[in-house]
Amino acid sequence: MYRYDEFDRTLVEERVAQFRDQVSRRLSGELSEDEFKPLRLMNGVYLQLHAYMLRVAIPYGTLSSRQMRRLAHVARRYDRGYGHFTTRQNIQYNWPSLAELPDLLMDLADVEMHAIQTSGNCIRNVTADHFAGAAADEIEDPRIYAEIVRQWSSLHPEFSFLPRKFKIAVTGAPSDRAAIAVHDIGLRMVRNDAGEIGFEVMVGGGQGRTPMIAKTVRAFLPKQYLLSYLEAILRVYNQFGRRDNMFKARIKILVHEIGIEKFSGLVEEEWEQVRDELVDLPPGELERIRAYFRPPPFDPLPDVDQGFEAAKTATPAFAAWARSNLFPHRQPGYAIVNLSLKPVGGVPGDVSAEQMDAIADLADQYSFGEIRVTHEQNLILPHVRQEDLFALWQALEAQGLATANIGLVSDIIACPGMDYCALATARSIPVAQRISTRFAETERAHDIGDLKIKISGCINSCGHHHVGHIGILGVDKKGEEFYQITLGGDASEHAAIGGLIGPAFASDEVVDAVETIVETYLANRINGEHFLDTYRRVGPSPFKEKLYAAH
Amino acid sequence: MPLIKNGHVTTDPWITIPDDMPVPANGQVIVSLERWRADGAELKARGEPVGVRLSSSQLAPEIANDLSHLALIAIEFPSFRDGRAYSTARLLRQRYGFRGELRAVGNVLRDQFMFMHRCGFDAFEINKSDDAAAWHKAMCEISVWYQTAVDVRASVVRRRHYGVAAE
Secondary structure, three states, X not given: OOOOOHHHHHHHHHHHHHHHHHXXXXXXXXXXXXXXXXXXXXXXXXEOOOOEEEEEOOHHHEEEHHHHHHHHHHHHHHOOOEEEEOXXXXXXXXXXXXXXXXXXXXXXXXXXXXXXXXXXXXXXXXXXXXXXXXXXXXXXXXXXXXXXXXXXXXXXXXXXXXXXXXXXXXXXXXXXXXXXXXXXXXXXXXXXXXXXXXXXXXXXXXXXXXXXXXXXXXXXXXXHHHHHHHHHHHHHHHHHOOOXXXXXXOHHHHHHHHOHHHHHHHHHHHHHHHOOOOOOOOHHHHHHXXXXXXXXXXXXXXXXXXXXXXXXXXXXXXXXXXXXXXXXXXXOOEEEEEEOOOOOOOOOOEEEHHHHHHHHXXXXXXXXXXXEEOOOOOEEEEEEEHHHHHHHHHHHHHOOOOOOOOOOOOOOXXXXXXXXXXXXXXXXXXXXXXXXXXOOXXXXXXXXXXXXXXXXXXXXXXXXXXXXOEEEEEEEEOOEEEEEEEEOOEOOOOOEOOEEOOOOEXXXXXXXXXXXXXXXXXXXXXXXXXXXXXXXXXXXXXXXXXXXXOO | OOEEEOOEEEOOOXXXXXXXXXXXXXXXXXXXXXXXXXXXXXXXHOXXXXXXXXXXXXXXXXXXXXXXXXXXXXXXXXXXXXXXXXXXXXXXXXXXXXXXXXXXXXOOOHHXXXXXXXXXXXXXXXXXXXXXXXXXXHHHOOOOOOOOOXXXXXOHHHHHHHOOOOO
16 A cells, blocks of 8 residues: 655645644634635535535545544544445545544544545546456556556646546556546556557546546557646646536536547647656656555465355355455455445445444454445455455454445445435435335345446436436425436446436335336346346337336 | 735736726836737837736737737636636746746635745735735645646655755
8 A cells, every 4th residue: 555755744734734724714704604615625625414524535445454443533533423435435524523624634644644635626536446456357556546646636736726626537457447437537557559558548527417428538648648648638628628607617528519539639739748847757756656556465375265165155145245245356365355335224335433443453354454445335355365254254244244235236326415415406315225125135136136226316426326227316396306217327348328217206106116127127138137238238118118107 | 905026015016007098108017918919019119018917718828929028927817716827827937938927816815825836926916915914824834746837846756756855
């Protein structure tokens, strides 16, 4: 993992002191709420329905056990004993008081964490593949470059007041687990014909009210030019992105309005000049950062652990968990373990302080002290020996973190919705809870197979409904909550925006509607197809017929 | 309205002339880009320093060919949220080599002084007198910068690898 040096540490501490001063000016009345707003937003502080909310950055979703323990401490000391992991690999606290925020941030700074640029119209916390450093299909660890981007984007003097927020995601593998196609910039590591490693640079993806899949602006960028190329893109956006209408201010609208060829031309022209301006890193800095992401000291192990195989045979519940919650590791004898934060009837992404402490201990015991946060609101222990899996599973069971549902119907992404969020038009969490309760039975969920349900409580789409296989969007109709359903969305390397299936459903109809969709899929599926395969083959008609037959 | 130039509150020797007012015979004047384009020859013939005020949507290339005639460029922040002027300032300094006064005008607040300074502004028309008093604090609150910009502050990379001093 990356560790701060004196420079990184000084910056974060100075930023806390600066924010402390801004908070005291707000509390004394010297700053109006209107003037304070952009300052607090630059530091991840929102004013929500009931209280201030703090969003803490977890750069590229990597946490140490020590940091997780500190997050537990923050939940206890400053909040109501829990935190909420988000779709951008961050954690949110819903109940801190403004006066205590500077102390909270100082506690985080102690463990090399911060809330810098987790909101505001700036370059947000950079996200990456949550299997980084463990996935078998990886070309290079994307966190090396995500950390480089984190540093470059922090307090950038030119790009801190962009037309709108700006999100960058990086993947080092052909399988896209970081949803890069729905980011303002998506970076995918690729090899060219000469075998050199570089990036495919995609620009202009996003969700919100105008969902778009990112377009490739450059098929191969030699990796040493990453920062100058980003600087060129950001400069074009900062100058030409729309500022007259907040809803048309994201870079996707600029790319859409002027077209990818023209946009690409502007970027390339700018890049030709930027390349000579000391933006790119010297090789020594790249190597310095790379050294922090060296693999942990794995033991040489056989491919398959016999004890693990025997335990699956002996304990069906463990076998079911192993089937859905484990992923192959590049190192023989190891596995990537997903901790489900989606217990039946629970709040997606919520973790109690006690669970955080337990997870930290398990990470120390079984995974070299490393933890990952996924954009699907689950956690990962990335490097676990197969022979430890049964003991780990038992410990996770005791903490309620072993629901065998990763990637299945009850592994639902949901935004905070109207239970917390000031922007929401409907509730998301209770819908997720009701769906996961309806599909509580493990065997049934496993039979249904890969199915991603994503729920947003408003068109801002924090719950990623546009790229849900089944997407659910809460809307307000004359004071009543209704839910629109889209089908066929996909956040993977085959990214697609879901299509609206028909009129919205009332709150008490929406779970039945989801079940009808699932049953229709099962009735049409052939040869073990996944939901998306069937949907793509048969199209929306059978689903539409079943859903609206009675109407 | 206090003016900070090179770190000190100073009296402003410049007069901004609205487009509908005649340009006086003497004195350093700041005019709009439109007026500069229309009356550039007359303004040069006065033999007095001339400055041009850019709106936030008037970008660096629009004035790049005129820099040798100008002693000052003022760039407007209609709201501190409009960050185009950062790119304009940086390009005027770095790419087009402007060495005259680069003045931030409009909604110029203390919490953005540092960003402006790093992008090449050396003069600031400030709305709040408290903000003028906070200038020096705003300049030293943060001592670590990851990016190379157009001020003298060295980037972290240069300090890490080449032992360069902070300033």
